[in-house]
Amino acid sequence: MTEREVLSNLDLEVLKAAAKKNVRLTFDIIHGRAAFIDLRSRLIHLPQPPKRVTRKRRSSALLYYQNAIQHEIAHALYTTPSIDIGTLMRTKPGIGNILQAIEDGRINRLMTARFHGARLTKRRFERELWHGVELTKTRYVFWRAFGVLSALAEGYTLRRAVSIYKADTLPLIRLLPAKILHKLPKLRSTSEALVLARAIAAIWNLHEAPSRSPSRKRPVGSTQQ
């Protein structure tokens, strides 16, 4: 599978919007890390495509790239670069990780509302590859509660969000006042997301990242443990 193949599979409208923002892509991640964007340089870093794949894994891999690239482009379009989420995740991991979850949901919501192609990709990704998303499977309830926050910020109902990330997340979500739950799907900016992340971290008394990050990425489509 080639980089060219990955690129030719992307939605044209999404690519046009990215080009307007001078977003560029590079396949320079050799192993281990997920895709990410440097918001200052607007360079999206992607894992190198697997050289040899079966037909079935090829379609999964292309879908993984489509979804990952449109997500990183959404950061370029909607995330405020001056709010450095990466640094916050290191210096204030509680707030930083919650912010990342909420911001990811918020930008996915904006992206799929604006681009029909992005919406179709996201739906297909959830249908066909969701099982490969480690966050839905970790036994660490805080990490799955971050997933619920992300899904709520994306516009999912509480019921659906909890069904994806499992019912034991509900007591944590129930600690949050209705005001916060109502605000989550309506966030207008990264700074509003930051205000909410601080409030949630305070309520959950979460200053550090909860133990054992599940974020070590596995190959596309792999199942966990």
Ligand SMILES: [Zn+2]
């Ligand atoms: Zn993201």
